[in-house]
Amino acid sequence: MIILFLQITFYTILVSGSSLSDKVKQTPAHMYNKPEEQVNINCSHSIQNYDRILWYKQVNKQLQFLGYFLGYVNYEDGKPEPGVNVTMEGSASKDQICTLIIKEVDLNSSAVYFCAASREKPYTEPAYFGQGTKLTVLETGRTPTSPTVKVLPPSKKECRNQKDTNQRKKTLVCVASGFYPDHVSVEWKVGGEKITKGVATDNAALRNQTTYSITSRLRVPAEEWFNPNNEFTCIVKFYNGNHNEPFYGKIQGEKGMFISEGDGMTREKYLKATQRLKLSYGVFIAKSCVYGAFVVFLVWKLQGKHNK
Template sequence: MLHSVINIRIIFFCITFHFMLVSGSSLSERVHQTPGDIHSQPGHTAVFNCSHSIKDYDNILWYRQTKNKQMEFLGYMNVKLGFPEAGVKVKINGNAEKEQTCTLTVESLNLSSSAVYFCPERCANYEAYFGPGTKVTVLGKKGNVTTPAVQVLGPSKKECRSDWDLQKKKTLTCVASDFYPDHVSVSWQLNGVSITVGVATDSDATKSKTSRFYRISSRLQVSAEDWYDPNNLFNCTVSFYDGKETSYHHANITGEEDVHLTRKEYLTVTGNAKLSYTVLIVKSCVYGAFVWFLVRRLQSSPGK
């Protein structure tokens, strides 16, 4: 009993201290978790499988991260012994050693079971490494799966007001809406080639306040030079898991014809305008001086 208490204290210390530091480590790629997504109905059972290929690691922890980002500890496996957390209705079986499989079974799912489930490796005197996680959605009574509607919006007019500097950035926005549940990811392509630089996607889909549907947006910044090329095709792809398979939904937009003046053209036009204005001013001054001369001549003539 004392040994278990000590183990749990060590686990919590390691997870708290290392989670933010090492979850992105390269060793995290050696923690494998299946399935990646689960859709289920209330009352059903969910089973998660976890394995790893990290030498000398023989403890697997189980956590779930709820919608409000809180991490809830579910229990752990020490080699071949499972230790579910008190008061948590889960089963932990299998083997936590390298190249073996540990399973977490959650029975009697309910709406509060919707979360992302993780199986980090226990650290003890080492670090803890998190795998990709499994996203679980327990569907509600009206939980019919609905695929997303996708559209791509071009840059705002304000953003495109000054276009002489081709280094300026233009922002394209991809919006996926009216989908349920929120098992989606967003990616961008330019002329069929994947883009990752300049992409900012919402961390989570947001649920409508008036319906069960979700919405997510992603923004892509491109140079004005790329945008003002009608041969460029910007494509947004939204992948959606419907509980059985992943479907892909696309929307695209082409670059615009550059009808704005380039900086060189602008300087030429404004230079010509300034020259014309200067010539006009000079002519006006000469004409005014000539009129003044005539008036003075007439005033000084005899008999006038």
């Protein structure tokens, strides 16, 4: 029996990305609960002849097998693993609901729970994951706290020495902080349109004493940043206990001129160069005025001598 479970688990991990995984549904996607409360997680599938639901708990990317629920004609039964403190009820048949029940949760119950649909026989049939349910058991006295979102502009020094204009990039950084617990997702929009290219978001939120923070980076061509008409928006979706609530951080593109010649000149260098030219021009005008005044003085003196 142990070998059977290992084989099923292997197939579950192997094919979880298949399109048939779309036929396995889990609800809800997020849950907050207080200690000692009961938690119910539902799973259903629409795969013909599949009659087994497997349940897993994922902590720190490690899967723990919780047990399975088997259902076919005149037989429905749950088989939890020893010591896991869960039960299962419902049905594993197509278009039916199988429920994982955790009667009294504690802080160690916080995890992502997965169901997977499989087939009792033959054992070689693959299994397919659901989308997962993230459960957080709230610490004593804690309530969900929303994030603060801020978008930081690119560094002035970034891409300064990059001579290939096609490779010049600017990196914006979105920082979401002060939230609890860590049920968040991050996305970017440029000019109101969602963008995924050039986006790199932390794999998980970082715990800072009592709250969490997460960062996301967006790399864009420098000419996009040096366009004041472009608005860069970071959207952090936070599960508030009822639904995913969006929080926004925004920043406008910088006013200025993007130099596209292949001489490695950046906007900063361009501004310095123009300032030097203005200063030189001012000195030239001042010298010209002094020289002109001197010439006028000489002419006046010569005319005075001639009249005498």
